[in-house]
Amino acid sequence: MADFDVVVLGSGPGGQKAAIAAAKLGRRVAVIEKRHMIGGVCINTGTIPSKTLREAVLYLTGLNQRELYGASYRVKDEITVTDLGMRTQHVIGREIQVIRSQLARNHVTVLHGTGRFLDPHTIGVSGDDDGAEMKITADRIVIATGTSPARPDSVEFDDRTVIDSDAILRLERVPETLVVVGAGVIGIEYASMFAALGTKVTVVERRERMLEFCDLEIVEALKYHLRDLAVTFRFGENVAAVERRGSGALTVLESGKRIPADCVMYSAGRQGKTAELCLEAAGLAADRRGRIEVDDNYATAVPHIYAVGDVIGFPALAATSMEQGRVAAQHACGEPVEELAELTPIGIYTIPEISFVGKSEDELTREKVPFEVGVSRYRELARGQIIGDSYGMLKLLVSSEDRRLLGVHVFGTGATELVHIGQTVMGCGGTVDYLVNAVFNYPTLAESYKVAALDAMNKMRVVARLTAEM
């Protein structure tokens, strides 16, 4: 008999949920994780620290209160990395405790160390302290080892002036100037946080636009806000070299521009953490970005080995990783599984934040699906006035044929929470009529759904009337 029914490599959102789901089904489960990484990238260097840092930035700068109390309003004049780090460390500590106790309650064995395949059913675990390797066997194995920031070979990282998104959490002071290379989600989230702190940020992006998967109008609104916080965008530009200098680093662009800054943060994608796994011993291989291929049930080419979370690639989000972990464990334990829900929301914690679910205008146009747009602006809502958010907006995309909700796009305060109302209506196949007739608490931002729904209905009515009159 194997030592465990299920062994999970990695304790991030994917690994945790896989382990707990298998334990709930009565299986003997072990999780292998490096000593200081319980909770994975999510808790230690990714989602949780970055979102907590954002909250600390918003609170200490008083940015969200400035429409009401004036442009110079601040809770603290000199914001230090200690002020910011305190909140982050507090939340990380609590979250680790929660995960440890969840694993313990469900009788999941936690083995500290680095795991690697010795054969398709045997894992070697090298202890973090003495390096000695222990062997364990398992009937089923789930790989949930996540990713780490990709570091281009041509760039010399020193974790002080030339850094990646892990090292940005360990800065010794808030930089006065910062270059962010890469305007993906992580790059632009950090760019907006440092801009809010008063850092002069330059974003360099090889593509002509950023966040291409988001609604264009909303991305334009975000760019406007970031420019207002003194962010400079260099789109369509490539970095030729980053030179470390005495007091910072010089970023040289292929176009000849030179950008001196205290710090340069590279946010140039992520690499699957498969190099240490000795996948070949299990009969598996990863692609050049370290990702592992899986089927609809998250099984790899070796049927008793599963892979979930960021290590399998898109969408590489905590929420989807959790669900993949749960589904993989169900399948591994021979339980019936349902496919992952089609409608997954995307949340981008820039300042202001963005969230959406369903299709964008561009996608619907490409797919030749006729639609109408209903818009609500926070400044026309009582709650928008109360909280001092005049720029927020919610946009509904409604089918002109059967009035079904096809997409919801939100920008501004509470966007990542509000989107779930639309997701629920869409998930239940609802039409815009539901939102027109529903009564919402007043004064709330949720009311924006009703306002946008009425707007869409009115536009559709006008189009129908004018068409009939032609």
Ligand SMILES: Cc1cc2nc3c(=O)[nH]c(=O)nc-3n(C[C@H](O)[C@H](O)[C@H](O)COP(=O)(O)OP(=O)(O)OC[C@H]3O[C@@H](n4cnc5c(N)ncnc54)[C@H](O)[C@@H]3O)c2cc1C
């Ligand atoms: C800066 C940043 C911000 C983010 N913000 C968001 C957000 O707002 N919302 C969101 O949904 N997602 C966000 N993400 C993405 C999210 O963090 C990931 O999708 C999620 O953490 C992936 O979970 P996972 O289970 O794949 O593994 P991870 O969380 O990556 O954890 C993998 C774990 O496996 C361990 N491991 C690796 N190799 C081995 C080995 N050989 N042996 C033992 N253990 C091993 C690692 O130590 C690590 O702890 C963010 C990511 C970053 C970097």
